[in-house]
Amino acid sequence: MNVILSATLAANEDIVRRRRAGLRVLNLAFGEAGLPVHPALRNRLSEASGNNGYGEVAGSAALRESAAGYWGRRGLPTDPDLVVSGPGSKPLLFGLLLALGGDVVLPMPSWVSYAAQAEIVGVRAILLPPPPGEGGVPDPDLLAPAVSEARSRGRDVRSVLVTLPDNPTGRLARPETVRRLAVLARELDLIIISDEIYRDLVHDPSAVFASPAEFAPERTVITTGLSKSLALGGWRTGSARLPGAALRDRLLALASEIWSTPPAPVQHAAAYAFAEPAELVRRVADSRRLHGIMARAVAERFIRAGACVEPPQGGFYLYPEISSFSSSTELATELIEKHGVAVLPGTAFGDRPRVSRIRVATSLLYGESAEQRLAALHADDPVRLPWIDASLRHLDEALEGLGRCGGGRSGGGMPSEKPAATRR
Amino acid sequence: MNVILSATLAANEDIVRRRRAGLRVLNLAFGEAGLPVHPALRNRLSEASGNNGYGEVAGSAALRESAAGYWGRRGLPTDPDLVVSGPGSKPLLFGLLLALGGDVVLPMPSWVSYAAQAEIVGVRAILLPPPPGEGGVPDPDLLAPAVSEARSRGRDVRSVLVTLPDNPTGRLARPETVRRLAVLARELDLIIISDEIYRDLVHDPSAVFASPAEFAPERTVITTGLSKSLALGGWRTGSARLPGAALRDRLLALASEIWSTPPAPVQHAAAYAFAEPAELVRRVADSRRLHGIMARAVAERFIRAGACVEPPQGGFYLYPEISSFSSSTELATELIEKHGVAVLPGTAFGDRPRVSRIRVATSLLYGESAEQRLAALHADDPVRLPWIDASLRHLDEALEGLGRCGGGRSGGGMPSEKPAATRR
Numbered sequence: 001m002n003v004i005l006s007a008t009l010a011a012n013e014d015i016v017r018r019r020r021a022g023l024r025v026l027n028l029a030f031g032e033a034g035l036p037v038h039p040a041l042r043n044r045l046s047e048a049s050g051n052n053g054y055g056e057v058a059g060s061a062a063l064r065e066s067a068a069g070y071w072g073r074r075g076l077p078t079d080p081d082l083v084v085s086g087p088g089s090k091p092l093l094f095g096l097l098l099a100l101g102g103d104v105v106l107p108m109p110s111w112v113s114y115a116a117q118a119e120i121v122g123v124r125a126i127l128l129p130p131p132p133g134e135g136g137v138p139d140p141d142l143l144a145p146a147v148s149e150a151r152s153r154g155r156d157v158r159s160v161l162v163t164l165p166d167n168p169t170g171r172l173a174r175p176e177t178v179r180r181l182a183v184l185a186r187e188l189d190l191i192i193i194s195d196e197i198y199r200d201l202v203h204d205p206s207a208v209f210a211s212p213a214e215f216a217p218e219r220t221v222i223t224t225g226l227s228k229s230l231a232l233g234g235w236r237t238g239s240a241r242l243p244g245a246a247l248r249d250r251l252l253a254l255a256s257e258i259w260s261t262p263p264a265p266v267q268h269a270a271a272y273a274f275a276e277p278a279e280l281v282r283r284v285a286d287s288r289r290l291h292g293i294m295a296r297a298v299a300e301r302f303i304r305a306g307a308c309v310e311p312p313q314g315g316f317y318l319y320p321e322i323s324s325f326s327s328s329t330e331l332a333t334e335l336i337e338k339h340g341v342a343v344l345p346g347t348a349f350g351d352r353p354r355v356s357r358i359r360v361a362t363s364l365l366y367g368e369s370a371e372q373r374l375a376a377l378h379a380d381d382p383v384r385l386p387w388i389d390a391s392l393r394h395l396d397e398a399l400e401g402l403g404r405c406g407g408g409r410s411g412g413g414m415p416s417e418k419p420a421a422t423r424r
Numbered sequence: 425m426n427v428i429l430s431a432t433l434a435a436n437e438d439i440v441r442r443r444r445a446g447l448r449v450l451n452l453a454f455g456e457a458g459l460p461v462h463p464a465l466r467n468r469l470s471e472a473s474g475n476n477g478y479g480e481v482a483g484s485a486a487l488r489e490s491a492a493g494y495w496g497r498r499g500l501p502t503d504p505d506l507v508v509s510g511p512g513s514k515p516l517l518f519g520l521l522l523a524l525g526g527d528v529v530l531p532m533p534s535w536v537s538y539a540a541q542a543e544i545v546g547v548r549a550i551l552l553p554p555p556p557g558e559g560g561v562p563d564p565d566l567l568a569p570a571v572s573e574a575r576s577r578g579r580d581v582r583s584v585l586v587t588l589p590d591n592p593t594g595r596l597a598r599p600e601t602v603r604r605l606a607v608l609a610r611e612l613d614l615i616i617i618s619d620e621i622y623r624d625l626v627h628d629p630s631a632v633f634a635s636p637a638e639f640a641p642e643r644t645v646i647t648t649g650l651s652k653s654l655a656l657g658g659w660r661t662g663s664a665r666l667p668g669a670a671l672r673d674r675l676l677a678l679a680s681e682i683w684s685t686p687p688a689p690v691q692h693a694a695a696y697a698f699a700e701p702a703e704l705v706r707r708v709a710d711s712r713r714l715h716g717i718m719a720r721a722v723a724e725r726f727i728r729a730g731a732c733v734e735p736p737q738g739g740f741y742l743y744p745e746i747s748s749f750s751s752s753t754e755l756a757t758e759l760i761e762k763h764g765v766a767v768l769p770g771t772a773f774g775d776r777p778r779v780s781r782i783r784v785a786t787s788l789l790y791g792e793s794a795e796q797r798l799a800a801l802h803a804d805d806p807v808r809l810p811w812i813d814a815s816l817r818h819l820d821e822a823l824e825g826l827g828r829c830g831g832g833r834s835g836g837g838m839p840s841e842k843p844a845a846t847r848r
Contacts (some may be wrong), residue, residue: 006680009481016480030478045689046470050794052461052658054454056440057433087511087660087683094682098544116681122546234476234688236511236660238515247530256433257540258518259511265469320516370474397445 007112007348027364029342032340033231034363036370048268057256059085063267065180066274067239082242083242087264089225089238097121102158109349136166137173140180159191165314168349172313175210182215192220198315200229237270293317294362305399316363325356339398431536431772451788453766457655458787460794470530472692481680483509487691491663494535506666509686513649521545523674526582533773560590561597564604583615589738592773592783596737599634606639615645622739624653655777661694715740720787728825740787749780763822
């Protein structure tokens with residue numbers, strides 16, 4: 001096993017070190033929501049500060065019922081007994097991979113921890129690019145051949161994972177793609193793990209969101225959490241919606257030996273959040289708006305500088321390509337070393353080393369203090385706030401002369417629609 | 425892999441179900457500290473309710489410095505950079521077994537989760553009884569032969585684990601035993617994992633406590649937490665003291681992919697706790713006194729009823745033997761089914777099935793409400809509090825006629841000092 005510190009967390013720690021050394025760093029590396037805790041959630045945590053019992057491994061009945069209601073309001077009626085909460089969706093995903101115990105098909109690129117967790121568990125990750133222009137879903141056209149091929153080599157492929165909307169690309173898979181993937185998963189007898197932690201941060205509230213649980217409810221696990229929509233990353237809370245009792249029991253058995261229970265005071269606040277009271281619905285809507293504005297503003301700057309960027313659709317990420325570099329690592333290194341701009345190279349997400357794509361997280365642009373971040377949240381035009389403007393200028397300077405999309409082409413814009421096999 | 429829900433957590437959930445069904449249950453099964461959160465810690469958690477950043481994987485600098493100070497005051501100077509905090513000591517122990525990646529020698533009996541974690545990790549647990557009359561430490565006389573034998577069969581034995589003081593036996597290994605074990609671990613090139621989560625709950629404050637880190641600092645990892653001494657089980661906080669950077673880096677890499685970081689608001693409170701302000705030192709002292717009084721009171725009742733019990737020395741457990749039963753499961757089943765007394769059979773701790781020993785946890789006798797528990801904490805004679813007296817009468821009734829220690833012998837008392845091989 002050759003596991004190194006999670007790329008995102010390692011980048012974060014590197015940035016802290018550079019800043020302590022007096023260097024100016026624009027942090028576009030870390031996927032933290034960059035917004036303060038809503039006061040109602042702070043109050044709930046304080047209210048529950050006396051909760052010190054271990055409680056149930058799956059989380060309290062109140063939390064599981066509340067999470068079930070959350071999914072129910074999204075067209076997915078949910079049995080609270082099939083909800084398992086944990087200290088973050090990361091440990092839940094780890095537990096699921098362990099419980100499933102077979103190889104997993106991942107989109108390429110995909111969040112840094114999926115493949116690393118597979119390696120820790122001792123199973124293989126099969127990485128497949130998404131359909132051209134999409135992200136977060138292995139291309140259904142490639143799925144059956146890849147699974148058959150792996151199985152013919154004796155591999156025991158048991159699951160496929162999707163991220164809706166996606167980190168790192170910021171793209172939301174089309175409902176038709178999700179449907180096709182779900183149908184194929186049934187044919188291939190694969191469990192679908194659907195990481196929907198960014199679901200409530202799809203920028204366009206009228207966009208059609210499809211979960212594979214709509215098409216293959218008997219085999220879809222959904223994971224979510226409050227780290228992104230309500231900026232509670234450091235609180236460590238996540239929830240999973242299981243398709244049946246057998247997988248739930250295997251997950252709970254592992255959970256009981258690895259992490260026991262989710263933190264009790266946080267459970268109380270999470271139960272409140274999943275009930276979606278008006279004040280938190282408003283907060284999520286405000287956050288979604290800000291994330292969208294800023295992701296688009298940064299994407300525009302990359303495009304202006306000549307990069308190829310698919311328009312971000314959800315979360316706070318974009319995934320530009322600057323093909324005048326020979327690798328994503330070279331590009332990321334140039335940005336941090338010469339320009340003090342921290343991003344993550346595509347390789348951290350399992351992308352091909354020779355494709356010079358980077359993941360740019362835009363959420364730490366909102367400000368350094370809670371006051372600045374709140375001001376950004378409520379600003380009509382957050383891009384004009386002086387501290388955000390200064391950061392964007394820093395970025396503009398860094399991007400100047402970095403090179404262009406598609407090598408010799410004269411301008412930036414959308415990535416060229418080459419076939420997936422050559423483009424990625 | 426055949427992992428089932430952690431025995432302690434499963435027992436807890438079974439008790440909840442029985443009570444919901446209207447059954448009277450005396451809960452002597454679950455190792456929860458049974459005391460309220462100290463108000464100072466509640467305040468600290470509330471104070472930190474705005475902390476929502478992920479922060480460092482190892483925990484905040486403040487927490488790591490505070491934990492280092494805690495160990496320093498116990499004669500173990502500690503580099504804060506070699507402290508790793510996590511969401512409980514359970515995930516830290518899991519991460520350590522994964523990071524070490526070889527077979528582990530455990531005491532028999534030992535806490536339910538060590539062997540289960542080893543199974544999840546895919547390594548083998550070698551169970552060795554402690555020296556007669558002790559607990560929590562594999563008998564040094566048996567260690568070298570067992571490790572040599574396993575190695576001769578091609579097994580890669582890399583670590584030995586001790587629990588000081590012990591769960592389930594409530595016994596504290598003698599300093600000379602710990603020293604011998606540490607010397608042998610060095611000769612055998614084993615890492616020592618020393619679970620010292622009950623360290624501050626040794627009943628006799630003048631008892632000599634020896635950590636293997638005193639004798640083999642280069643190879644000893646200490647884990648601890650606040651779940652027992654300050655009753656923060658549900659808050660999920662634990663800390664490890666690593667012997668060097670290599671193992672720390674492996675542990676952090678795994679932590680970053682499995683659980684990210686410990687919950688941020690809890691970190692703030694834990695940093696306060698490890699600094700050992702006077703009000704918390706007093707709280708731990710009061711808790712220790714109560715745990716000692718109650719563990720002894722329950723031990724006396726078992727002895728009166730004819731059981732063999734080694735006197736509990738730390739924590740809130742005892743491990744009686746009633747040899748008129750043919751197995752620990754039979755004994756535990758009779759207690760819950762016929763008498764409504766929940767305990768855990770010795771088999772849950774890896775003990776031999778034919779030895780009718782059970783683990784009795786005494787900390788949930790203090791009361792049902794925070795008020796009752798606080799009253800118990802401050803009572804001169806907690807045993808006389810009406811709700812505790814009622815529970816002890818329930819226990820007396822259950823024990824009446826259960827049988828005797830050592831089969832045909834006429835009275836209870838200390839377990840007979842037969843050689844370990846036949847006695848366990």
